[in-house]
Amino acid sequence: MDKFIPRDNAFESKVRDSFNRQEVMKTVNASIISVKPGQVELEFIHLPSLTQQHGFIHAGIVSTVLDSACGYAAFSLMAKDSEVLTIEFKVNLLSPAKGDKFIAIGTVKKSGRTITVAEGELFAFTGEQKKLIATMTGTIMSVIDREGINN
Amino acid sequence: MDKFIPRDNAFESKVRDSFNRQEVMKTVNASIISVKPGQVELEFIHLPSLTQQHGFIHAGIVSTVLDSACGYAAFSLMAKDSEVLTIEFKVNLLSPAKGDKFIAIGTVKKSGRTITVAEGELFAFTGEQKKLIATMTGTIMSVIDREGINN
Amino acid sequence: MDKFIPRDNAFESKVRDSFNRQEVMKTVNASIISVKPGQVELEFIHLPSLTQQHGFIHAGIVSTVLDSACGYAAFSLMAKDSEVLTIEFKVNLLSPAKGDKFIAIGTVKKSGRTITVAEGELFAFTGEQKKLIATMTGTIMSVIDREGINN
């Protein structure tokens, strides 16, 4: 990861405040491990309520945590009055999402004036074993006025 | 949608059985509207437990329901002994996911021996208004032996 | 396709002028079939100079023509002083790109103030037979000042 300079010194509290307002993060029981300029790590554990038909974590839940990690990595570099909006993402599911615990790392690849590209990796932990199970590439937009996110 | 001929006459019960084993579908309160060869429709309502920081449905939850719709559309055309596995998907978020009710339609675009490509659309309903808010393109694999989905 | 109202009445000449400045369109020998508000059709023929190792058109050339079709579909709806910039796209290769002639159709799915989402389909023609061989979903940005496309 390149070194990034945050445009807003209060970037960490800004990210944490917004994360705490994402009700879905409580539903998937995710929490923040760390917030750095351009990189956010989240973790969650295996819950039966998040599984698909084979008992693994559903690909959409994998996407949920990866999207928050990538989106907040982007948000950490945005100006004070910007809101963050995911435009699109792509997820590759490399292996079934099975494990005791999962860590999602979102990292900014390119931080532009309007558009940020971030990449995410999701690791599964089973006992001592760590395995990369999914990747995300997401395109995230900085929106200045609230109107923009409501249209 | 082209007309598709299911390889398994019991395609509908197969899809419904598998859907019922996806615990996450209960968490997002999704249900099946219809199962046709190559097309599956799901619906869910707005729940505060599924929201992001602005009170809209989180993009990952949008992906969760779209992925199940696309995956089961693919599964509806697979042979009797096949399991379904999403390899990757891309989601475009066209508008904020706000509304009273949401309907996801997954439709097979190309059904191959091993690889199926499906497309999904998510519509939001607010009173009488219907709005397309997200699209998915997903690549889904048919896996014959259970070993394959566990590696 | 929804009906779209072009913001610039000279949309067709604007698209044709820009297309003619794409030198790569000469290299792939592509030409415009039609320009409508929100939809552009391009065609090209099989050339040995565009092939991969099995003698089919290379996936990157498939992407080249699809990207121009999608980009110009988006451009046809943009304001007079806007430039068009592709942010990202995804291509699914449904079947090998073999045929005598190919037609790419780019269609706007969502036209926003800044962001346009367009979808493309590439058809191969062999004698009387028509086959869908690739799809694209692309995210395209409207850029007002030339500075933006040079940074």
Added chain:
Amino acid sequence: MDKFIPRDNAFESKVRDSFNRQEVMKTVNASIISVKPGQVELEFIHLPSLTQQHGFIHAGIVSTVLDSACGYAAFSLMAKDSEVLTIEFKVNLLSPAKGDKFIAIGTVKKSGRTITVAEGELFAFTGEQKKLIATMTGTIMSVIDREGINN
């Protein structure tokens, strides 16, 4: 990059032979810098015949070289009798493709029995300056019988 063990000791000559059969590589004037197990580097220079309307390399040509780099990175790890087939890819265009020379690096992220996921990066060189201008994530399939790539 993880260390990968090639399944075919003749992986380098296999990749170079296939690359030499891609006629489009001559059209874009690309050549191989290196072939390692799971990683392939290609280079090409700015040619007016590859440009879009602003004089930059067209996004589809960016994709052409990235797809060959990713596909051959995947192919380098495949068994002796396998053919390589790109199923889909996503490209993010981080900055305009301007420069004197371009290097594409394709790297395998996950090598499976049937499915390989590879990531690509394209760097532009202008004098001494090096800049990341595009990324790719591609899904590539190993096909054993030639029939498979013709259906």
